[in-house]
Amino acid sequence: MRIIAYIYTDPLIESPPDLEIWGWEIDRVYQDLGQRDELDRLLQDCVKEGCDYLLVRRLDELGDSIREIQQVLSKLQERNVELITTETDIERQLTLLQLIDTIHSSQVSRRMRQGHARNRLKFLPPPGKAPYGYRRGKDKYTIDRSAAPVVKDFFDRFIIYGSLRGAVRYLEKKYNKKIAASTGLRWLSNAVYRGDTSYLNGEVISDTHAAILSRDEAAQIDRLLRRNRRLPPRTASAPRSLAGLVNCSHCGQTMTITNVSAPRRVEKYLYLRPTHCDRVPKCKSIRYDRVLTTTIDRICADLPIAVNQMGMPNLDGLKAKVSQEIVDKKQAIESPGSRISQRETEDLRIYKLKTEISQLQDRLAAFPPVNLQSLAQAVSISQFWLDLSESERRFYFREFIRSISIDPQAANLDLQLRFIF
Structure with a gap:
C-alpha cells in the first residue's frame, strides 16, 4: 500500500507547515510554494508508480478555481487514488463543491443571456458571422457590395421561375458560386436579407439595416415557398x-x-x-x-x-x-x-x-x-x-x-x- 501527501502553501500569506503533520507513515510528500509543479509531478507519478491514498489538508489546495480542483479530482479518480482530507470533512466539501459549481455555471449562463438581451434592446445583430452578402458593422449589418449582387440575382431568379434548384444551378453557372439547396433555402427565408434582425428567441425587429430584398419581393418568395412545399x-x-x-x-x-x-x-x-x-x-x-x-x-x-x-x-x-x-x-x-x-x-x-x-x-x-x-x-x-x-x-x-x-x-x-x- 502506497501513501503520499501533498501540501500547497502561498508564501505571500502563510508559512509552510511541518512535513510531519500527518501522523501516518508517508511514502512521499509533495510540496508546492506558490506554483503547482509538484502537483503535476504527483499526478504523473501516480501513473508510473501507482498510489493507494493521497493526503491533503483541504480540497482548496488542489487548485486556484473550482474547475481546476474538479480536473484534479477527475484525474485522481481515473488513477484509482483515494483522497483523504485531514482538516475538513471531505464528503461535505465535495457536496459543497458541486453546489458551488452548479451556481457558478448558472450565473455565467444568466450573465450571457442578460448580455444578449441588452444587445436586443439596442437592436444589435446577434453573435456569429454575418450572412453572405453582409458584413458586421459597429452596431448593425452593412451590405457587402461584392457579394450582395450575387444574392440579389439568386432571389430574382427564384421569383421569376419559382425553382430553388434552378436558382442554385444558375448561381453556379453565372458566378461560379456553389451552394447547397439547403443553403439556398436558408437564404430565401433569412430575415436579414429583408432588412430585419431575427433573434434566437424567435422575435424579429424590422428595418434594422439596409435590405437586399424589398417587402414585395420577400412576400412573393414566401408565397412561392409555401406553394412548393405542397409539391x-x-x-x-x-x-x-x-x-x-x-x-x-x-x-x-x-x-x-x-x-x-x-x-x-x-x-x-x-x-x-x-x-x-x-x-x-x-x-x-x-x-x-x-x-x-x-x-x-x-x-x-x-x-x-x-x-x-x-x-x-x-x-x-x-x-x-x-x-x-x-x-x-x-x-x-x-x-x-x-x-x-x-x-x-x-x-x-x-x-x-x-x-x-x-x-x-x-x-x-x-x-x-x-x-x-x-x-x-x-x-x-x-x-x-x-x-x-x-x-x-x-x-x-x-x-x-x-x-x-x-x-x-x-x-x-x-x-x-x-x-x-
Missing part, C-alpha cells in the same frame, strides 16, 4: 408545367412525364404515366399535349366559378386596418413613454412595439398582392395560357392548382381540378 420533391424545377400536379384517379398514383421516340426518327413524344401502378392491366399512358390542352380548357371554365363561390373577404379593408395599426405603433414609439409600468424601461417598451410592428408587417405581406376575382377573369382566356412558355405556365399553374386528377380510361379523361383556394 413532390424536385418537381418545382421540372421543365414541364404539369410536373408533380397530375395523378391517376384509378390507381391513385402520381403521373410522371416520360420521353418516347421511335427508332430512326428524330421526333420525340411526351407521355404522362402512373408511377408504381399495381393494377392489372396497368393504367395506360396519356399524351402530354392532350392533358395540357384539356387542363387549360378546364381552367378557363372552372376558375371564375370557383373564385365567385369563395366569398372573398374585403382584402382592401383588412390591409388598411393592419396598415393603420402599424402607423399607430410607430407613433407610439416616437411619443414619450407615459404608459411605462414600474417594471418596464423605455428601451423595453420600444423593443416590444417594434416586435409587434414586425408581426403586423408579416400579416400584411401574407395578403394576396392582387384582387383574385379580377385576376381570374384575366387568366380565363385560352390564348393567355398558350402564349406562355412551359416555365411561365408552370409558375401560373401552381399559383392556382393544387392537383389534377384524370381517368386514363375515359374518352374525355374526366379531368378534375383541385384549386389551392
Whole structure:
C-alpha cells in the first residue's frame, strides 16, 4: 500500500507547515510554494508508480478555481487514488463543491443571456458571422457590395421561375458560386436579407439595416415557398408545367412525364404515366399535349366559378386596418413613454412595439398582392395560357392548382381540378 501527501502553501500569506503533520507513515510528500509543479509531478507519478491514498489538508489546495480542483479530482479518480482530507470533512466539501459549481455555471449562463438581451434592446445583430452578402458593422449589418449582387440575382431568379434548384444551378453557372439547396433555402427565408434582425428567441425587429430584398419581393418568395412545399420533391424545377400536379384517379398514383421516340426518327413524344401502378392491366399512358390542352380548357371554365363561390373577404379593408395599426405603433414609439409600468424601461417598451410592428408587417405581406376575382377573369382566356412558355405556365399553374386528377380510361379523361383556394 502506497501513501503520499501533498501540501500547497502561498508564501505571500502563510508559512509552510511541518512535513510531519500527518501522523501516518508517508511514502512521499509533495510540496508546492506558490506554483503547482509538484502537483503535476504527483499526478504523473501516480501513473508510473501507482498510489493507494493521497493526503491533503483541504480540497482548496488542489487548485486556484473550482474547475481546476474538479480536473484534479477527475484525474485522481481515473488513477484509482483515494483522497483523504485531514482538516475538513471531505464528503461535505465535495457536496459543497458541486453546489458551488452548479451556481457558478448558472450565473455565467444568466450573465450571457442578460448580455444578449441588452444587445436586443439596442437592436444589435446577434453573435456569429454575418450572412453572405453582409458584413458586421459597429452596431448593425452593412451590405457587402461584392457579394450582395450575387444574392440579389439568386432571389430574382427564384421569383421569376419559382425553382430553388434552378436558382442554385444558375448561381453556379453565372458566378461560379456553389451552394447547397439547403443553403439556398436558408437564404430565401433569412430575415436579414429583408432588412430585419431575427433573434434566437424567435422575435424579429424590422428595418434594422439596409435590405437586399424589398417587402414585395420577400412576400412573393414566401408565397412561392409555401406553394412548393405542397409539391413532390424536385418537381418545382421540372421543365414541364404539369410536373408533380397530375395523378391517376384509378390507381391513385402520381403521373410522371416520360420521353418516347421511335427508332430512326428524330421526333420525340411526351407521355404522362402512373408511377408504381399495381393494377392489372396497368393504367395506360396519356399524351402530354392532350392533358395540357384539356387542363387549360378546364381552367378557363372552372376558375371564375370557383373564385365567385369563395366569398372573398374585403382584402382592401383588412390591409388598411393592419396598415393603420402599424402607423399607430410607430407613433407610439416616437411619443414619450407615459404608459411605462414600474417594471418596464423605455428601451423595453420600444423593443416590444417594434416586435409587434414586425408581426403586423408579416400579416400584411401574407395578403394576396392582387384582387383574385379580377385576376381570374384575366387568366380565363385560352390564348393567355398558350402564349406562355412551359416555365411561365408552370409558375401560373401552381399559383392556382393544387392537383389534377384524370381517368386514363375515359374518352374525355374526366379531368378534375383541385384549386389551392
